[in-house]
Amino acid sequence: MPIFEYQCRECKKTFETLVFGNQEVTCPMCKGKNVKKLMSAFSHSSDGKFTSSAGPGCGSCSATSCGPS
Numbered sequence: 001m002p003i004f005e006y007q008c009r010e011c012k013k014t015f016e017t018l019v020f021g022n023q024e025v026t027c028p029m030c031k032g033k034n035v036k037k038l039m040s041a042f043s044h045s046s047d048g049k050f051t052s053s054a055g056p057g058c059g060s061c062s063a064t065s066c067g068p069s
């Protein structure tokens with residue numbers, strides 16, 4: 001998936017977003033469009049960052065009943 005990391009020039013927020021084609025990127029904090037693309041966002045920040053919003057479950061399997069109980 002074409003996930004890229006950006007930083008807003010207005011509020012300095014960094015965020016990752018999916019970008020399709022020529023879609024405009026908008027800052028999720030201030031809704032500004034004055035953002036810059038950050039390079040190579042993946043190699044140093046892969047520690048479960050993308051699974052934190054997956055809800056219950058361990059994140060490494062599709063079951064929802066394997067989380068801590």
Ligand SMILES: [Zn+2]
Nearest residue numbers: 008011027030
């Ligand atoms: Zn912003």
